[in-house]
Amino acid sequence: MRVSVLTATLVCAGWSALAGAQPGAPTLDIYYVDVEGGAATLIVTPARESLLVDAGWPGHDGRDATRIQAAMKAAGITRIDHLVVSHYHVDHFGGVPALAAAVPIGRFYDHGPMTALAEDAGFPDRNSAYVAAARERRTLGPGDAIALRPAPGGTPITLDVLAASGAVVASASSAPNAACEGVTRKEPDASDNARSIAFRLQYGAFDFFDAGDLTWNVEAQLACPSSRLAPVDLYQVTHHGLDSSNNPVLLRTLAPVVAIMNNGARKGGSAAVVRDLRALPTLQALYQVHRNVATSVDDNTAPALTANLDETPDAGHMISVHVRADGAFEVVNHRTGERRTFASRP
Numbered sequence: 080m081r082v083s084v085l086t087a088t089l090v091c092a093g094w095s096a097l098a099g100a101q102p103g104a105p106t107l108d109i110y111y112v113d114v115e116g117g118a119a120t121l122i123v124t125p126a127r128e129s130l131l132v133d134a135g136w137p138g139h140d141g142r143d144a145t146r147i148q149a150a151m152k153a154a155g156i157t158r159i160d161h162l163v164v165s166h167y168h169v170d171h172f173g174g175v176p177a178l179a180a181a182v183p184i185g186r187f188y189d190h191g192p193m194t195a196l197a198e199d200a201g202f203p204d205r206n207s208a209y210v211a212a213a214r215e216r217r218t219l220g221p222g223d224a225i226a227l228r229p230a231p232g233g234t235p236i237t238l239d240v241l242a243a244s245g246a247v248v249a250s251a252s253s254a255p256n257a258a259c260e261g262v263t264r265k266e267p268d269a270s271d272n273a274r275s276i277a278f279r280l281q282y283g284a285f286d287f288f289d290a291g292d293l294t295w296n297v298e299a300q301l302a303c304p305s306s307r308l309a310p311v312d313l314y315q316v317t318h319h320g321l322d323s324s325n326n327p328v329l330l331r332t333l334a335p336v337v338a339i340m341n342n343g344a345r346k347g348g349s350a351a352v353v354r355d356l357r358a359l360p361t362l363q364a365l366y367q368v369h370r371n372v373a374t375s376v377d378d379n380t381a382p383a384l385t386a387n388l389d390e391t392p393d394a395g396h397m398i399s400v401h402v403r404a405d406g407a408f409e410v411v412n413h414r415t416g417e418r419r420t421f422a423s424r425p
């Protein structure tokens with residue numbers, strides 16, 4: 080894994096020593112909660128408005144709701160203002176009712192009502208619990224946005240939906256994307272993964288991309304033949320790092336500086352995805368919420384960039400990201416407390 084001279088220097092210098100740093104200035108914070116192979120990404124703006132993307136699994140004595148509340152406590156918030164369900168698989172929306180019973184949640188967003196899911200016989204019961212919890216509910220489609228408040232006099236924040244229900248936003252340009260050369264297709268994916276909500280969050284110069292469990296062919300639609308995407312600073316590795324997602328054409332087009340994978344010890348973290356991410360010339364660091372214990376040491380990122388090294392059931396270490404108004408961001412491994420700082424893309 081490459082670490083640029085700039086990054087290494089900043090790591091040594093520390094966050095507060097960055098040029099122009101304002102000690103105590105509020106940051107945009109992103110928490111990758113360990114939900115053991117599901118997803119839960121908590122975003123808290125400098126104005127302390129909160130948006131949670133997915134809520135992990137149900138059961139396990141409320142484990143995932145408890146871990147999300149620990150992230151909320153770390154962020155200094157007591158309610159979720161916006162909850163986005165990327166899609167209706169149990170590892171993403173199954174945890175919503177338990178969380179909704181524990182903390183106030185303002186508005187719920189998803190890709191639209193469904194009554195059945197071919198791949199999940201348990202969906203009707205889970206969906207009933209979700210519908211009962213989601214009292215104020217909105218459907219998100221490509222081109223929609225969620226309005227987030229900037230801090231008074233602060234840097235604007237935008238969240239734009241790029242894909243949902245298998246459709247992608249219109250391209251702003253008809254110029255062909257050179258990264259599409261050699262793009263491949265896979266068998267059509269009829270599962271709800273392909274209907275995942277994908278969005279781009281912008282905070283000044285900082286850009287973040289999160290696509291839930293979006294799969295290969297829809298990823299290609301976002302990039303080809305002309306791109307609906309722009310390069311990003313932070314990439315949430317799609318679908319826990321499984322290789323039915325993370326189409327290399329999408330990775331090349333997003334060209335992230337940092338990638339964070341919310342995988343489980345035995346879920347996601349495909350060697351092929353780790354390889355393809357490492358091949359990106361822009362990538363300075365790949366973080367994993369878990370080491371994939373089923374692949375080799377070389378097929379995982381460095382231990383220093385891994386939040387959970389083994390299968391200790393109650394560890395649940397997070398990774399968090401703290402973004403300054405100028406786009407520079409700090410990534411924290413909560414197992415070790417190690418902080419690394421990255422400059423936003425030029």
Ligand SMILES: [Zn+2]
Pocket residue numbers: 116117118168170171292318319
């Ligand atoms: Zn998933």
